[in-house]
Amino acid sequence: MSAPAEPRAKPGGSFSRFRAVFIKEAIQLRRDRLTFAMMVMIPLMQLLLFGYAINTDPKSLPTAVLQLDDSAFARSFIGAMHATDYFAIEKTVHSEKELDDLFLSGAIQFAVQIPVDFGKKIMRGEKPALLVIADATDPSASGNAIAALQQLPQTVFARDLEGAAAMREGQAPPFELRLHRRYNPAGETRFNIVPGLMGTILTLTMLLFTGLSVTREVERGTMETLLSLPIRPVEIMLGKISPYVVVGAVQMTIILTTSFLLFGVPIVGSLTLLLALTTLFIIANLAVGYTFSTIATSQLQAMQMSFFFFLPSMLLSGFMFPFRGMPVWAQYIGEILPLTHFLRVVRGIMLKGAGLWDLSHDVLALVAFVLVAMGVAVARFRQTLD
Amino acid sequence: MTAAALPADLPQTDPDVVIDVEGLTKKFGERTVVKDLTMQVRRGLIYGFLGPNGSGKTTTIRMLTGLLTPDSGRGTCLGYDILTQSTEIKRHVGYMTQKFSLYTDLSIRENLEFIGRVHGLSDPRGAASEAIARLGLENRASQLAGELSGGWKQRLALGACILPKPDLLLLDEPTAGVDPKARREFWDEIHHLAHDGMTVLVSTHYMDEAERCHEIAYIAYGELLTHGTVDEVVAQSGLATYTVTGRDLSALADQLSKTEGVDQVAPFGSALHISGRDKARLDAAIEALPETEGVEVTPSEPTLEDVFIELMSQSRDNFA
Ligand SMILES: Nc1ncnc2c1ncn2[C@@H]1O[C@H](COP(=O)(O)OP(=O)(O)OP(=O)(O)O)[C@@H](O)[C@H]1O
Ligand SMILES: [Mg+2]
Numbered sequence: 001m002s003a004p005a006e007p008r009a010k011p012g013g014s015f016s017r018f019r020a021v022f023i024k025e026a027i028q029l030r031r032d033r034l035t036f037a038m039m040v041m042i043p044l045m046q047l048l049l050f051g052y053a054i055n056t057d058p059k060s061l062p063t064a065v066l067q068l069d070d071s072a073f074a075r076s077f078i079g080a081m082h083a084t085d086y087f088a089i090e091k092t093v094h095s096e097k098e099l100d101d102l103f104l105s106g107a108i109q110f111a112v113q114i115p116v117d118f119g120k121k122i123m124r125g126e127k128p129a130l131l132v133i134a135d136a137t138d139p140s141a142s143g144n145a146i147a148a149l150q151q152l153p154q155t156v157f158a159r160d161l162e163g164a165a166a167m168r169e170g171q172a173p174p175f176e177l178r179l180h181r182r183y184n185p186a187g188e189t190r191f192n193i194v195p196g197l198m199g200t201i202l203t204l205t206m207l208l209f210t211g212l213s214v215t216r217e218v219e220r221g222t223m224e225t226l227l228s229l230p231i232r233p234v235e236i237m238l239g240k241i242s243p244y245v246v247v248g249a250v251q252m253t254i255i256l257t258t259s260f261l262l263f264g265v266p267i268v269g270s271l272t273l274l275l276a277l278t279t280l281f282i283i284a285n286l287a288v289g290y291t292f293s294t295i296a297t298s299q300l301q302a303m304q305m306s307f308f309f310f311l312p313s314m315l316l317s318g319f320m321f322p323f324r325g326m327p328v329w330a331q332y333i334g335e336i337l338p339l340t341h342f343l344r345v346v347r348g349i350m351l352k353g354a355g356l357w358d359l360s361h362d363v364l365a366l367v368a369f370v371l372v373a374m375g376v377a378v379a380r381f382r383q384t385l386d
Numbered sequence: 387m388t389a390a391a392l393p394a395d396l397p398q399t400d401p402d403v404v405i406d407v408e409g410l411t412k413k414f415g416e417r418t419v420v421k422d423l424t425m426q427v428r429r430g431l432i433y434g435f436l437g438p439n440g441s442g443k444t445t446t447i448r449m450l451t452g453l454l455t456p457d458s459g460r461g462t463c464l465g466y467d468i469l470t471q472s473t474e475i476k477r478h479v480g481y482m483t484q485k486f487s488l489y490t491d492l493s494i495r496e497n498l499e500f501i502g503r504v505h506g507l508s509d510p511r512g513a514a515s516e517a518i519a520r521l522g523l524e525n526r527a528s529q530l531a532g533e534l535s536g537g538w539k540q541r542l543a544l545g546a547c548i549l550p551k552p553d554l555l556l557l558d559e560p561t562a563g564v565d566p567k568a569r570r571e572f573w574d575e576i577h578h579l580a581h582d583g584m585t586v587l588v589s590t591h592y593m594d595e596a597e598r599c600h601e602i603a604y605i606a607y608g609e610l611l612t613h614g615t616v617d618e619v620v621a622q623s624g625l626a627t628y629t630v631t632g633r634d635l636s637a638l639a640d641q642l643s644k645t646e647g648v649d650q651v652a653p654f655g656s657a658l659h660i661s662g663r664d665k666a667r668l669d670a671a672i673e674a675l676p677e678t679e680g681v682e683v684t685p686s687e688p689t690l691e692d693v694f695i696e697l698m699s700q701s702r703d704n705f706a
Binding site for chain 2: 220
């Protein structure tokens with residue numbers, strides 16, 4: 001190059017080029033309101049969720065009682081359980097069948113079964129057995145509650161027992177507490193995490209597949225052709241979602257096979273039901289992604305929206321932290337998310353052997369979610385270039 | 387087609403008028419981009435749509451297909467209301483966008499089959515093969531549309547919009563950037579289609595293409611300034627024109643453009659084209675030219691270009 005050009009290309013030149021790019025980026029960032037909002041919202045949301053919503057020591061776990069004895073001992077045991085704060089006695093049932101149904105639908109985490117003549121046997125010093133059943137699909141959700149429960153036999157009847165049956169310091173408790181960890185007797189955390197991972201992986205990949213589908217047409221300019229053709233928004237939506245249902249089914253097969261072969265996660269319930277409901281869940285996520293892509297004005301925005309949806313799905317669905325450990329407002333948010341319901345479905349079928357009827361509440365929630373998301377997408381789809 | 391053969395649910399309009407719009411207005415924010423546009427296009431015509439950049443041609447065409455909603459005005463396209471029956475319109479109209487908007491990551495054949503399927507053709511594969519043969523694209527049928535050169539992309543786009551055999555073609559600058567031979571073939575094809583009864587509305591910036599249209603309309607700053615056959619448009623302009631030949635024309639051109647009564651001076655090779663709105667004053671200006679050796683002035687007909695440039699400068703005067 002010629003001599004005069006030399007000094008201008010040196011450090012000053014490099015800095016001004018850097019400045020040029022910096023200014024351009026700053027202007028573009030300022031124009032992009034959503035990115036701006038995300039910059040504020042994501043850290044804020046993370047902090048609030050982690051700080052307030054997440055509690056790894058869940059209390060007030062729903063508990064059912066099968067009380068076949070009405071002695072003072074039985075009542076004070078239940079009172080003592082309640083006093084630990086870990087148990088909320090929500091239901092009183094009259095048969096084991098009822099207990100089983102409550103467990104399968106996920107309505108209760110614990111059940112206490114007080115046998116016939118519990119009080120009389122204590123008075124006679126016969127050491128009756130009292131059965132406590134815990135839903136151990138998520139070991140972390142019930143761990144502390146079980147620890148608190150195991151303290152009870154030593155202390156609970158101090159006041160009820162007097163005279164001959166009075167318990168002296170260091171003596172064995174007057175009854176035996178039998179703890180039954182149902183569904184995951186060994187307390188394997190991976191039995192809980194692997195089905196959960198299936199849900200999170202599917203959420204992320206499905207969101208990204210359809211999240212870009214409409215914005216891509218807009219950005220590439222093909223939207224004008226598409227809109228000038230005699231085709232309705234519903235047809236476009238279904239046509240765009242369907243291929244990914246197949247992709248999702250392939251992913252589902254890979255995940256299930258791997259978790260069975262490598263991690264030894266059992267599938268206690270019906271495989272057909274699991275496949276059918278997972279497909280429903282896949283459709284739910286594809287529908288949300290598609291809805292985002294009809295709202296977003298660029299592919300970047302669609303990605304951001306997907307991420308904004310994914311984050312609470314991870315944190316508030318019961319995947320990372322026990323659902324029942326969250327405050328009520330966070331549980332309400334969680335109830336909106338498809339992953340929350342899918343986790344209940346997948347844990348219910350794989351670990352507990354739950355059937356369609358037991359899961360009807362969650363299945364209906366998923367169906368409603370799909371319909372609402374698709375309805376919004378069709379309504380939001382812009383049929384003109386205005 | 388006779389009126390009796392029309393389906394009963396069609397609005398009662400003249401069946402021979404394919405596009406019939408009145409008072410179309412479109413605003414983007416505060417800017418009025420199309421202003422009170424009224425237009426009629428008869429069946430089987432090739433109707434040229436001309437106007438400078440940003441004059442609202444694309445916007446008008448989009449309103450005709452229902453892709454944009456007019457802020458006011460009403461009208462019909464093929465007898466269907468442009469405000470309420472855009473689904474029907476889309477079924478019978480082929481729209482070729484100004485910017486290539488087929489799928490660049492699909493092959494030529496796949497693009498054509500897609501269009502055919504959306505239109506519900508009974509044999510989309512057959513229709514695509516037919517279109518490929520007609521376009522002379524047999525060797526490239528499996529090439530990705532994105533890899534085609536500009537001119538071939540245009541041909542593909544035309545092929546795609548005539549595939550479902552529409553009654554009306556809306557072509558937005560279909561030949562921009564296309565070589566002369568391909569352009570002629572393009573126009574031969576359009577004439578064939580019109581001969582078979584298709585109506586064609588085509589926007590263009592090329593004067594020679596305007597001359598190939600049965601009728602033309604000229605739009606500037608969103609307003610339809612004139613329309614009719616080429617001869618009518620030229621006659622309506624009231625423009626008087628002379629051709630000046632000779633040596634050292636550039637000095638003469640400078641001098642003439644400053645002269646009262648001369649509105650346009652345009653060099654065409656070794657000749658100057660001068661024209662004026664007022665024939666008497668233009669004649670006076672010509673009279674006043676000093677006799678220079680070799681310079682010859684002959685009366686001539688104004689070209690379409692003269693007329694359009696004149697219309698543009700007039701409307702700019704009104705606009706300012
Ligand atoms: N979506 C939009 N938003 C805002 N302004 C727009 C939009 N589309 C077009 N315009 C404006 O409307 C005016 C007319 O545009 P239009 O594309 O119809 O012109 P045109 O006659 O097709 O021009 P060209 O010959 O360059 O293709 C332009 O000034 C353009 O800036
Ligand atoms: Mg245009």
